[in-house]
Amino acid sequence: MKSFTPFQLIVVLASALILLFIIAPLAGMFVATSPADLFETAKDIEVQQSIKLTLWVSLAATVVFSVAAIPFSYLLARKSFPLKSIVTGIIDLPIVIPHSAAGIAILGFVSRNSLLGKAGSAIGLDFVGHPAGIAVAMAFVSLPFLINAARDGFSAVPERLEKAALTLGASPSRVFFTIALPLAWRNILSGLILMFARGMSEFGAVIMVAYHPMISPILIYERFGAFGLKYARPVSVLFILISLAVFILLRMLARNKEQKPVHHA
Amino acid sequence: MLKIDNLSLSLPGFHLKNISFEVADGEYFILLGESGAGKSLLLEAIAGLNKIHEGSIKLKGKEISNEKIQQREIGLVFQDHAVFPHLTVNENISYPLKHRHLTAEERSKRIKPIISTLQISHLLNRRPATLSGGELQRVALARALVQKPKVLLLDEPLASIDSMLKSDLRALLRQINRDGQTIIHVTHDFDEAVSLADRIAIIDNGKIVQTGTPHEVFSNPVSGFVAHFAGIRNFFRVRIERKHDLVTAYPHENVPITLNCVTNSDTGYLLIRNEDILLSAENFESSALNNFEGIVEDIYPVRNGEEVVVNIGIPLHAQVSRESAEKLGLQRGKTIWVHFKASAAKLITV
Structure with missing residues (x-):
């Protein structure tokens, strides 16, 4: 049997503790929620609507801002x-400042008196209390994840490939779409997923802009405030x-x- | 065809200075220089990837130094090929044709003869990651050729190819050139330059130091740097004295070398080939006018025998067979006589 040095033991123990720290609260919540409660919650129209809203608004924010x-x-x-x-x-x-701030x-x-708010009002769009406002708040806190991942992806594309494309007669925009973008796509996609995920889980910034319509993190907060832990749990799960x-x-x-490339190889 | 006039370019830590040369239509022109001499930088400047600060680049009489890269009609093959890893070989080769609004038929008409010359028809559906260095080089060449460039620039095209495939690829480059393609090829390899070039320019430290046919350049090197490239070790800057009919060159004040030539210059370069130098244990009467006593400074094996460096006031390299070296008992520190004919010492005046 493999024996461990004291240092290796400490490293393994520390890793196990950290993992436990992440898993235990979540597992506890899952265990404390009965399937019946979960089923009931899933049938709740308010819950369904909030989950739908959270998913599509975060997706829309990610897509629109990624452009x-x-x-x-x-x-x-x-x-x-x-x-x-x-x-x-x-x-x-946006990562370092408090999200409520x-x-x-x-x-x-985006309020009615601001420049953007006034522009929105002119076309009948009121950001406050509107999915568009939620999207702006979600994008604000989650954009760094996309930008940093995409920047790393583009940096990893050898510049020589882009130079080669230019000498082959491609315009700079064609070089971007046919060389840089496809080669950095893996990082960009990972950034998009992170941005989407971060947007979905946002609470602090969204609650300031729009309490209603209610996204899931706010619904969880409201159920907890109004009915207590027992009622907030199934929605969270x-x-x-x-x-x-x-x-x-x-x-x-x-x-x-x-x-894909591996399949072709 | 392509005329570079007084081109200068500065990048942090590197400068190209007053580069001028001309390449004729259909010519195979080689830029020869050591790594870091500025060869690749010059190619990139011609292609438009580096902006020049002074001078002009004219292609078929038209100034192109301010032209966009994609409109210069100059093909460039990078040293590491720069084949697009996410595209198949076929997609790579068709890349330059995609934005030219050609029909599929016209496209295939352009591609077919090129892939057949380069013998890569069987690779079309492969991904670059599965290709060898030689195959990648052919793909990169094909991709540059389909756009029918007025000039094809090659950056060390044989550097990453193993020696077995080098001669094949050299033959291929010669073939492409014979088909009418003007080529500027950058290399640090003397043999490559001699075997391919119609004309050579030697580039050293950001400057072109000599231009001419390989024969002109290597039989009359104008600097120690060029001579070094040609494998000539005995190359000295000399002062010349004339007395009556006798011309004497002084690479060093105490080393008078008798020459068999006529010149009006007071300075020049002296070139003595290793194989023209004779070594002997004692001085003897012969037809050689140049006889010096010296000390063996170094001796080391080379392909055809031993290279001996004898200090006669200047270090002189001689080449002898292993048998001769043994017979003479050559070793470091030994005193020895050096002989060579006046006609073996070649004077180059600039």
Whole structure:
């Protein structure tokens, strides 16, 4: 039998404790929730609507903001410009500031009196208390995950390949779409999944902008406030299960794409 | 065809200075220089990947130094091929044709003769990750050729190919050139340059130091650097004195070398081939006018015998057979006589 040195034992023990720390509360919650409760909660229209809303608004925020965030990541990976380190720092700002504070900032930004709010009102769109406002709040806190992952992906694409494409007569935009984007796709996809996940789980920023319509994290908070732990638990379990299912599905899709070249080999 | 005039370019830590040369239509032109001499940088400048700071690049009479890369009609094959890893061989080769609005028939008309010359028809559906270095090089060449470039630039195309395949690829490059393709090829390999080039330019430390046919360049090297490339070890800068009919060259004040030539120059370069130098244990009367006593400084085996470095005030390299070396008892520190004819010492004036 393999014997461990004292140091290896300490490392294994520390790892086990950390894993337990993550798993135990979640497992406890799952165990404490009876299948009957779970089934009842799943039938609850309010719960169903909130989960649907959370999923599609986070997805929409991810898709809409990625249109600008991906080219921005490309710029960050390829060009050096004055104050670039400051720009890089700004991108990480939403991760480090309290999300409730971020929510307050966004509320000011999209409220009826703000420039954006007024522009929205002109076309009949009120961000406050509207899925569009929720999407803005979700995007604000989750964009860094996409930008950082995509930037790393673009940085890993050898610049020579892009130079080669230019000498083959491709325009810079064609080089971006046919060389840089496909080669960085693995990282970008991973960034998109992270952004989507982070957006879905956001509570602090969203509650400032829109208590209603209610996304799942706010519904869980409300059930807990109004009815206590027993009633908040099944909603939490259900939301976690659905989130997990979505991630596993997305990861599987991403993996299939990654493995494609190997099949051809 | 392609005329580079006074091109200068500075990058952090490196400069190209006043580069000028001309390449004729259909010519195979080689830029020969050591790593870090600025060869690749020059190629990238011609292709438009590096912006030049001064000078001009004219292609068929048209100034192209401000032209966009994709409009220069110059093909470039990178040293590491830069074949797109996410595309099949076929997709790689068709890449330059995709935006040219050609029909499928026209596309295949362009591709077919090229893949047949390069013998890669069987690789079309493969992914680059499954190809060998030689195969990747052929794919990169095919991809550059389908766009029918006016000039094809090759950056060390044989550097990553094992020696067995090198001669095949050399033959292929010669074939492509014979078919009318103008080629500028960058290398650090002397043999490669001699075997392929119509003309050679030697580049050293960001400057072109000599241009000409391989014969012109290597029989009349104008610098120790060029001579070194040609494998010539005895290459000295000399002062020349003329007395009556006698021309004497001084690589060192105490080493007068008698020459058999006519010149008006006061300085020049002296070249003596290793194999023209005779060694003997004692001085003897012969037709050789140059006889010096010296000390063996170094001796080491080479392909055809022994290379002996004798210090006669200057280090002189001689080549002898192993048998001769043994017979003379050559070893470091031994005193020995060196002989060579006046006609073996070749004077190059610039």
